[in-house]
Amino acid sequence: MNKKYVAPPYRIKMVEPIKITTREERENYLRVAGYNPFSLRSEDVYIDLLTDSGTGAMSQYQWAALMMGDEAYAGSRSFYKLEKVVKQITNYQYVIPAHQGRGAEQVVLPQLVNKEGLYFISNMHFDTTRAHVEMAGARALDCVIDECFDTETYHPFKGNFDVIQLEKIINEKGPENIAGIIMTITNNSAGGQPVSMENMKKVRVIADKYKIRVLIDGARYAENSYFIKQREKGYENKSIEEIALETFALADIFLMSSKKDGLSNIGGLIVIKDDVDLYNKCRTYIVPMEGFPTYGGLAGRDMEALSVGLLEALEEDYLQHRLDQVRFLGDKLREAGVPIQYPTGGHAVFVDCQKFAPHIPYDQFPAQSVCNAVYLEAGVRPVEIGSFLLGRDPDTKENLKSPLELMRLTIPRRTYTYAHLEVVADAVIEVYKNREKLVGLEFDYEPPVLRHFTARLKPKL
Ligand SMILES: *Cc1c(COP(=O)(O)O)cnc(C)c1O
Numbered sequence: 001m002n003k004k005y006v007a008p009p010y011r012i013k014m015v016e017p018i019k020i021t022t023r024e025e026r027e028n029y030l031r032v033a034g035y036n037p038f039s040l041r042s043e044d045v046y047i048d049l050l051t052d053s054g055t056g057a058m059s060q061y062q063w064a065a066l067m068m069g070d071e072a073y074a075g076s077r078s079f080y081k082l083e084k085v086v087k088q089i090t091n092y093q094y095v096i097p098a099h100q101g102r103g104a105e106q107v108v109l110p111q112l113v114n115k116e117g118l119y120f121i122s123n124m125h126f127d128t129t130r131a132h133v134e135m136a137g138a139r140a141l142d143c144v145i146d147e148c149f150d151t152e153t154y155h156p157f158k159g160n161f162d163v164i165q166l167e168k169i170i171n172e173k174g175p176e177n178i179a180g181i182i183m184t185i186t187n188n189s190a191g192g193q194p195v196s197m198e199n200m201k202k203v204r205v206i207a208d209k210y211k212i213r214v215l216i217d218g219a220r221y222a223e224n225s226y227f228i229k230q231r232e233k234g235y236e237n238k239s240i241e242e243i244a245l246e247t248f249a250l251a252d253i254f255l256m257s258s259k260k261d262g263l264s265n266i267g268g269l270i271v272i273k274d275d276v277d278l279y280n281k282c283r284t285y286i287v288p289m290e291g292f293p294t295y296g297g298l299a300g301r302d303m304e305a306l307s308v309g310l311l312e313a314l315e316e317d318y319l320q321h322r323l324d325q326v327r328f329l330g331d332k333l334r335e336a337g338v339p340i341q342y343p344t345g346g347h348a349v350f351v352d353c354q355k356f357a358p359h360i361p362y363d364q365f366p367a368q369s370v371c372n373a374v375y376l377e378a379g380v381r382p383v384e385i386g387s388f389l390l391g392r393d394p395d396t397k398e399n400l401k402s403p404l405e406l407m408r409l410t411i412p413r414r415t416y417t418y419a420h421l422e423v424v425a426d427a428v429i430e431v432y433k434n435r436e437k438l439v440g441l442e443f444d445y446e447p448p449v450l451r452h453f454t455a456r457l458k459p460k461l
Pocket residue numbers: 053100101102103126128129184185188217218219256257258259260267268
């Protein structure tokens with residue numbers, strides 16, 4: 001295994017001070033936040049690893065591009081610039097911007113649900129994607145390979161579809177009841193784990209056999225492309241652009257949260273290969289939801305920054321350093337015996353909290369308990385990806401048991417140094433040493449959907 005981690009292919013031109021707090025202060029902040037790090041003020045966080053979504057640093061080229069924003073309501077020059085870049089990257093015909101990924105989801109997914117009893121099948125639905133599938137009146141089924149749930153064993157593509165299971169589900173539910181297959185690349189919910197080209201090709205063959213459309217939920221398609229280059233035979237010498245084009249050729253619709261591999265602080269994309277009917281439906285529907293189809297909730301300057309960011313995210317120097325940062329943090333934790341999803345994925349290190357705190361039952365949210373302890377230890381804010389996030393069954397209202405209880409340490413793009421990541425590793429290791437002291441949590445307030453964003457909890461004593 002390569003032990004070297006490349007230094008950043010950039011230097012620092014502007015700095016944003018961050019505050020170190022005392023443990024006593026943090027205890028107070030966390031109590032006020034209802035033991036839910038989402039409710040902390042960012043000012044009270046030293047190193048913020050809640051998400052890599054919109055939290056990255058823009059380049060000088062992006063900042064310069066902001067000045068070029070054309071703020072026309074209709075037909076903005078900045079839209080045509082963005083459209084050109086997106087067509088070049090995807091080779092798709094139709095581009096509609098949205099304010100972020102879920103904006104794209106809320107416009108497209110209802111267009112694909114024209115009757116009751118429909119299903120979407122994904123390797124693993126992201127939480128907002130699942131929510132929009134359900135709000136559109138369909139159901140979301142996941143079928144990722146079993147290796148994904150075995151955090152200790154190496155597999156180069158833990159985001160892969162279980163293609164046998166996929167075909168079984170299609171036959172069980174009936175192909176006419178499958179509204180679409182969603183390839184989530186990388187597989188965010190399981191550790192930013194990549195999906196191989198070979199696997200995506202198999203999914204396409206199955207989709208063609210049953211005449212089902214394929215969507216890419218591709219917030220991190222550039223990171224996925226880099227993993228394919230690193231780990232899949234036959235792709236060593238291909239450029240990231242070529243791998244991305246080959247990926248997009250396998251789908252019909254590309255939805256993107258461009259707050260990730262768009263290297264922008266806001267933005268989303270609906271990109272349609274050639275279905276002009278669907279394009280027209282989306283263009284009509286987006287007006288009351290996100291805005292006129294040449295801005296979709298974005299300012300002209302946002303579209304400018306995104307046009308530049310999309311291309312920077314495909315640069316190999318950038319991708320290598322990005323994935324090395326994640327691997328660096330993962331290696332530090334593994335060397336200290338902390339159980340993590342291995343190998344590390346594209347945007348985060350996922351700590352396996354079933355193994356970390358086995359004494360806490362799933363409906364007392366073991367990973368959330370670890371997240372809180374890490375915040376108390378060093379002012380580092382991680383996020384829970386487990387049963388707390390998964391929520392309740394829409395039919396029975398029972399707490400769903402997540403197959404994985406994860407603490408996600410999400411690395412913002414081009415934002416923190418290796419030294420910050422050492423602070424993070426030390427904090428997690430310290431909590432791990434005292435893990436038997438961790439206690440579970442119970443609800444003080446539980447909202448009906450996407451509860452993890454606003455719920456209030458308290459320690460179960
Ligand atoms: C972030 C994300 C979304 C939702 O995008 P937002 O920009 O947060 O609305 C959808 N799917 C995946 C895989 C994501 O990572």
